[in-house]
Amino acid sequence: MNSNPFISYxxxxxxxxxxxxxTHARAxxxxxxxxxxxxxxxxxRDKACLTILxxxxxxxxxxEIIDQLERPLV
Known part of the structure; x- marks a missing residue:
């Protein structure tokens, strides 16, 4: 996995x-x-289904989300 942060425009x-x-999740x-x-x-995303996990x-x-939030960006 790439460890570099994604940078948006x-x-x-x-x-x-x-x-x-x-963006939200439902059972x-x-x-x-x-x-x-x-x-x-x-x-x-709104009413559109992005994915089912x-x-x-x-x-x-x-x-993974929690790990990335706890990771320093520098």
Whole structure:
């Protein structure tokens, strides 16, 4: 994984701020090819579904987010 921070363009600042505020998570159900139902987390931007995460990947991603917030940028 790349350890360099991603740097967004200044002209996208308000787009990023608005998108950040409009992004939220909801509990979901993902159906397997065999028809079984498993819990999941659905990430939305406004009403648009961005992705559906398995419980394991939602946990992994939340830990990665926390790790990055605790990491110094310099």
């Amino acid at each position: 200044p002209h996208r600042y308000w787009q990023n701020i608005d998108g950040s505020a409009a 979901g159900i993902i159906e397997t090819p065999q028809g079984a139902k498993e819990p999941s987390v659905v990430i939305f 398995t419980v394991e990947d939602a946990t992994r991603l939340s830990n």
